[in-house]
Amino acid sequence: MRRWNGWGDDSVELELGVEARSFLAQQLGQGTALLDVRFDAACALLPPGRLPQHPLVDASAQARLLHAFGQSLPDWLRLRYGRINAAPDGVAYPEGAEQVRALLAYAKGCGADVIPYGGGTSVAGHVGVADAARPVLTIDMRRMRALVSLDHEARLASFEAGVAGPDLEAQLRAHGYTLGHFPQSFEYSTLGGWVVTRSSGQQSLRYGRIEGLFAGGRVETPAGTLDIPTFPASAAGVDLREMVLGSEGRLGIVTHATVRVSRLPQHEAFHAVFFPSWERALEAVRELAQARLPLSMLRLSNPVETTTMLALAGHARLVRLLEGWLQLRGCADGKCMLMVGVSGAKSQAGPALRAALRLARAHGGVHVGRALGERWRRNRFRSVYLRNAAWAQGYAIDTVETALDWPRVTQAMEGIERAAAGALQSWGERVHAYTHLSHLYPQGASVYSTFVFRLAGDFETDLARWRQLKDRVSEAIVAAGGTISHQHGVGVDHARWLGIEKGELGLGVMAALFRHFDPEGRMNPGKLVAR
Amino acid sequence: MRRWNGWGDDSVELELGVEARSFLAQQLGQGTALLDVRFDAACALLPPGRLPQHPLVDASAQARLLHAFGQSLPDWLRLRYGRINAAPDGVAYPEGAEQVRALLAYAKGCGADVIPYGGGTSVAGHVGVADAARPVLTIDMRRMRALVSLDHEARLASFEAGVAGPDLEAQLRAHGYTLGHFPQSFEYSTLGGWVVTRSSGQQSLRYGRIEGLFAGGRVETPAGTLDIPTFPASAAGVDLREMVLGSEGRLGIVTHATVRVSRLPQHEAFHAVFFPSWERALEAVRELAQARLPLSMLRLSNPVETTTMLALAGHARLVRLLEGWLQLRGCADGKCMLMVGVSGAKSQAGPALRAALRLARAHGGVHVGRALGERWRRNRFRSVYLRNAAWAQGYAIDTVETALDWPRVTQAMEGIERAAAGALQSWGERVHAYTHLSHLYPQGASVYSTFVFRLAGDFETDLARWRQLKDRVSEAIVAAGGTISHQHGVGVDHARWLGIEKGELGLGVMAALFRHFDPEGRMNPGKLVAR
Known part of the structure; x- marks a missing residue:
């Protein structure tokens, strides 16, 4: 079963070996194992849901808690320490586009906000409740997972967009194809989630980013259905796919996506x-x-x-x-x-x-x-389970990533690591920081840094440490001229830094774009750009 | 010198050989050479300009006529027959972004619309005056042609965006690079024009479309300056480059563009x-x-x-x-x-x-x-001079193009040619239609059809024939499921068909996007989407 307060399936239990533990102890000092709050106890902390009854809406505390957070470090801290500050008021699992439309109408009718939910793997705060002033309906797309059509000539596969990585690849493999999109979150993340966060896979050098794989599809928005036909290329004005890519749930819910597939490699x-x-x-x-x-x-x-x-x-x-x-x-x-x-x-x-x-x-x-x-x-797809193993020894692992033109790459890497190394000095704590270039382009590279640091065993301190670290490394990224995200998206955690690369006009046009599809501002408010 | 009422440099004079002429006579009947109106006579047809004086604005009839039309067939008909229905009231040639900003302020001050002008090679009506209710200032970017910077490590070249194809390639070649972007209009079309019309070059299979080559840049808009930094890739929300690509002058003027260049091929x-x-x-x-x-x-x-x-x-x-x-x-x-x-x-x-x-x-x-x-x-880049040679024999040549997924390619080609063949039946005229696939993708291909038909020697008839032909083949394109343009853009001539692929919501969001940058609707009104 999937872990509710950590990464992955609970049948997969990595442990840090004695050498790894002594390496970390040497780098950071001995960690202390912590006691996590239990699932039932966390459920009991939720206030009652505020949504009127609906046959598609599950208002149980269990469902609400399981959809309250993603996989960012602050998300983990809240779950592990039982500091549940907010949760959706109900969760729905639509089985088709009509049900999605019905749910959007229901949300409008009862004045609720809507959070689209794919695999819940965001590490930037995409699926949490950013503003609990209005009731919140989370729409979990997991039941929409079918391969709808497969065009062998054009090598196009149309899926319901809630399909997760392994399921998508298995359905394609049966016909001799692959999408070739393998982000670290592959086990749980979904096609729709990849599209709206501009995801990139480990083999993007061959298969391209999701921007290049996404050929068209359908989006249910508060203003109506947006159908994007597939063309190999087009010069007909603005490319509507690009309105959806990176929209992070702010304009609607991707229900169907057609992707460019390849023959399984020999x-x-x-x-x-x-x-x-x-x-x-x-x-x-x-x-x-x-x-x-x-x-x-x-x-x-x-x-x-x-x-x-x-x-x-x-x-x-x-x-x-x-x-x-x-x-x-x-x-x-x-x-x-x-x-x-x-x-x-x-x-x-x-x-x-x-x-x-x-x-x-x-x-x-x-x-x-x-x-x-x-x-x-x-x-x-296993190395991410190390987060669980490290936590069990009293260590937190977090990552940031950016992309830059070649002349800036080394400077960015050094700036990020230097910022991390000194970030927790006021607590007398060290940070072990290391980096790889995960995606290489003719123009430059993505820079992906990992941080390990000790947990204090206290929610406020650990959250403050994380925030201090995140702020310092984000400052280092923008100071080096990097984008605030190459593959994780913006969500809540990176929103403060977005204006530096987009400018006022750029932020404004994004808001105008979302407002066109979502005039009442119900869709995933508080994420990416201010309402 | 550049021809004012045809394609290209007037030192390049192609002639149809005897075999070619007998081939056309056999296909379409004998053509009759026509007498074109003279430049001076056409200039004399212009009403007086309506713009207040400005040191950067040339209000001469010569400058105004030379910027009144592009290279579409209706543009040719108006120039050849001297049926000048509209022209800009003045033309400016800015030498830097500050002058562009000053000209936008001047236009706002005197209530004028603005038409950005690159090489004037549009075959879809991008540079003409679509609505003469307000005075019109055309901003010709030809003087902004410098290579501003060249980053050898990142292989990025920043140009002023008015640079034309041969000039751009010559400046790069001096450093051992090429952009590799060679549209048919290469001789005159400009970098900024390529960006805002989503241009595609003959060797896009290697170098990619302009969408992939355009890494960032600067746009002067009525709402301010939009600076788009260069990243190899980004997941930070909506990609601002995509707001500019295909915007056809509706949101501002691209003054600088940074492009991804390649080593000259061995x-x-x-x-x-x-x-x-x-x-x-x-x-x-x-x-x-x-x-x-x-x-x-x-x-x-x-x-x-x-x-x-x-x-x-x-x-x-x-x-x-x-x-x-x-x-x-x-x-x-x-x-x-x-x-x-x-x-x-x-x-x-x-x-x-x-x-x-x-x-x-x-x-x-x-x-x-x-x-x-x-x-x-x-x-x-010479075959396009055949248009001049055919005209001299009394024949018009026009083209349309689309792109479709593989299963639709043959059907589209046949549909377009069939529609063309019968389009001029009511005049008892034949159309010689032929097609090539100009750009091939794993998903499908572009379909590029050429039409040759006889000129009647009378403006109204020839315009009516062209419109009939254009309507029939455009209907065939959208009936086959093709985009209304793969590489020529939308302009005026394709705007009627755009809604079929974009839908109401899609057209609406394009308008909302342009309105954000151009709240008063001064920029190239009447093109692409309704105001």
């Missing part, structure tokens, strides 16, 4: 390459990204992340052997690990990999084969 | 392949487009276009030899010509071409080498 492999230094690795990945090689993934860890991943791997003896071998080849302290993925026809993947390794070698890269890459592939 | 070649039939060719190009081969162009002519191009080529003996040779290899009546372009590193281009030819062969494709491809390359 061949897929992930290889690891080590570089002697960050500078040489960066030069190499920039050239790789600009060489237009048909790779499917490039993911570069900085020295601290490389060390951390090897330390947490739990195979101390093997890691020592590997490090000895790498040292002989020039990769010692300061080494960086690059993961290279190839997917597709063997006739393309083979030459592409060889060209990539040749280019890497010219920058001092040392190819260590597929073992680490296979390990990464096996764990690609 | 190698480039265009090869011709013939297929025995449309069906086999279509199957082949769909597979080619879906195979993700790193080609730079695929352009497939249908049988009538193939025959027409060979007939107009003017080398009857060589063509007969080629046709005899092709016949031996299975390509006789009904054969279709495919142009395949490869650009880039030799190590990538060679294998890509071989893979493409292998795939073509499996569908009956016969490779005839580079001669026809080289001929196409040499004439890539």
